[in-house]
Amino acid sequence: MLRELTSEQRRQLIDTQQVYESWLSADEEHQRRFTGSMRWVERNGAEYLLRKVGQTENSLGPRSEETEKSFSAFSEGRERNRDLLAGLSDRLNGLAKVNVAMGLGRVPVIAARILRRCAETNLLGKQLLVVGTNALFAYEASAGVQIASGLTATGDIDLLLDSRRRISFVTGEKITQSGLIGVLRKVDRSFKPLQPRAFRATNRDGYLVDLIRPQTRNVLKDNAPTSITPLADDLDGAPMDGLQWLINAPKTEAIAIDERGYPVRIPTVDPRVFALHKAWLARRPDRSAVKATRDREQAEVAAAIAHNYLKLPLDGDYLKAFPAPLREAAIRTLLPVKSPGLSEDSAIEPDW
Incomplete structure (x- = not known):
């Protein structure tokens, strides 16, 4: 059932994981420090520095030595960050081709894209955990082995909803208008719930995404949130027996490789x-x-x-x-x- 990676495969996997971790760090810095824009505007005969993030634009004060330093730090830092991200992206593109050639691609492409989109909204590893068959890809990546394909073949992904964790303000801003179904539609526009407020969504290729949650002992007193948002067409987690063990279990994560050779982070139990x-x-x-x-x-x-x-x-x-x-x-x-x-x-x- 298990095949150990060769030394060359291990080296390649480690290189890819390290480059991806650097990319994630640079992307996190971009989201935290360099989103939006800065500009100077003239108002009432004076220049003011404005910072725009999303639809909101705020004044940082009139032109001064301090605001000029802020503008320079933002502009120069953003340019360095963009160069870093571009270089790391090129490196990942090159590694992906080698990963495929060396047989390291494991995670279905559609699953990997869904997980990356969930990560962009800060849901992954917090409100959402990967369980079911796709968790095996995290375990084999951690161990440097590959599991027989018959045990990892799957046409769906199970996402476990941990409703105990509150959605952060940043996550809320990203997810409120579209919900989890909106995240899925950024991957494939054909995703839709099987019915209103269903726990399962499918795309035109029949790939399934299930949102599941623990079933409480007393269903009449189950007041925990059952979904990411209350939107009419968002997914509603299906209560299942036995999932409380997974919610309370120690967590782990690993960077695995998808079938196109690109890395993906998989948080699981x-x-x-x-x-x-x-x-x-x-x-x-x-x-x-x-x-x-x-x-x-x-x-x-x-x-x-x-x-x-x-x-x-x-x-x-x-x-x-x-x-x-x-x-x-x-x-x-x-x-x-x-x-x-x-x-x-x-x-x-x-x-x-």
């Missing part, structure tokens, strides 16, 4: 929790046989990556923190495969 959750899903009586088999195999590969490559413990001490259903799933689904000599009556300390 700890691979051990992913493995436990998939093992639990595989044992649910209402799970179809086909899905249960895939769940079990994905659980096994995530556990193997966590233990063998990331050196993360999944022993009795770790499992104590989880509810009985997850501990039982670990014993009955993962344990026999990884440690067949350990009986069910033994202490829950598998040699992962």
Whole structure:
């Protein structure tokens, strides 16, 4: 199920990740310091420095040594930032071609573009986490391995809504007018909800985006936000049993490579929790046989990556923190495969 990257592939992956991290840092500086414009205007016989961001323009004061320094710092800094971004972009374009040639492209292009758009609005890694099959791309990128394509093939992406986190002012400004469905339409204009306030959107190619959220114990007292915005055609998160474990789990992220060779950041949950959750899903009586088999195999590969490559413990001490259903799933689904000599009556300390 797992194939280790060659030394050349590892070097190429690390180079791409480092360049992308530099690009992200430069882009963050651009968004924070250099968006909008500055200009001098004459009013009542004096010159004033104006700063415009979006539709709002404010005066920074009359021309003075201080405002001239502000104007120079903004203009020169923005030019340096643009040069840096342009150079890093060219570097990523070159790396992308090599990444494809070396077989490093993994994440479906449509999924990668959706995640980058979500990142632009500051939703990714905060209100939204990647769960389901696409999380495996983060785990394999962290470990320097590749998972058998049958376990990573998918025609959808699951986005887990963490409604406990408030949307920041900056994020709110970017998302209020269009919602999550607007973000998707920036990737592909054909995206639309299957019905008003549905949890699922699809495009003309049949690619699916699901917005899901934890199901509360008492649905009558469920007052948590169910969507990013209240817009009539935005997605409304579907409540699902078992997702509370993922919401509360430790988080991780990695920079993976999409099928065109470009990097993409994937924030998700700890691979051990992913493995436990998939093992639990595989044992649910209402799970179809086909899905249960895939769940079990994905659980096994995530556990193997966590233990063998990331050196993360999944022993009795770790499992104590989880509810009985997850501990039982670990014993009955993962344990026999990884440690067949350990009986069910033994202490829950598998040699992962």
